[in-house]
Amino acid sequence: MNSDDTPVLSLDTLAALQSFLAEKQELDDRFEKLKENAEEVFKNNRKIDMSDFQEDWQLSQFWYDDATAEFIARRALEHTNKDDRIAFISSPTAYVAFRNMAPERTNAYVFEYDQRFDLFKDQFVLYDFNKPLDFARAAEMKGKFKFIVADPPFLNEHCLSQTMETVRWLMSDDAKIMIDTGAVMETLAKDLIGARITGFHPAHRGGLSNEFRCYSTFEDKSLQWL
Incomplete structure (x- = not known):
């Protein structure tokens, strides 16, 4: 707590949260790329990785x-x-x-x-x-x-x-x-x-x-x- 009794995240917790959000954003971006290129992926029978789906x-x-x-x-x-x-x-x-x-x-x-x-x-x-x-x-x-x-x-x-x-x-x-x-x-x-x-x-x-x-x-x- 700070002097105003407002909860404050510890540095470790903040770092973990930032890492989680960054990983989520990366997965979201990968899925959007897969979706944008779906026609090409299917046309060329390219394999799909479930890691693209969070x-x-x-x-x-x-x-x-x-x-x-x-x-x-x-x-x-x-x-x-x-x-x-x-x-x-x-x-x-x-x-x-x-x-x-x-x-x-x-x-x-x-x-x-x-x-x-x-x-x-x-x-x-x-x-x-x-x-x-x-x-x-x-x-x-x-x-x-x-x-x-x-x-x-x-x-x-x-x-x-x-x-x-x-x-x-x-x-x-x-x-x-x-x-x-x-x-x-x-x-x-x-x-x-x-x-x-x-x-x-x-x-x-x-x-x-x-x-x-x-x-x-x-x-x-x-x-x-x-």
Whole structure:
């Protein structure tokens, strides 16, 4: 406190704040540059780095690490053909990894509340889990997706239940489903969609305090049920 009892930041706190603001500005500038050059990036199939997108904790955004994103994207790639539709629901990290692997696969869609991802144009679907069937082209998309990845943004029964309503709407009869969410959601994931816990442990760049697990309706040589 100074003599007027006005709070004053210490030099260390001020330096940390300035560093945080500078880093935020750098990330904002990188994203704006990506957005400005989006047409060129997509035309030339240049890879996109998720570090260009700053996590928004108010939206409960926690990006996967590279190994996790690539593992999930690889499952989608290996279990679909080029004309099959794939949905990445609230899972932009895995979507970007998939796009980097197979930029020619234009039937992969990212369902997201965060409108920064509208730079993916026709592959972006504005999505709010609170309105699970209220999104553009919903009627046309019903029952058309062969592979669906879902990562409900909030760890509670309501969020998972609403997201699974979207999944059930989109999935074809032979669809394969992956869900990444907390370990406490195991019973609900099985009850809602028949997904079983697997031995794969999704990891995040900044880590998470909650135990995070992967559930699926299928197995393969790399993804096994417990």
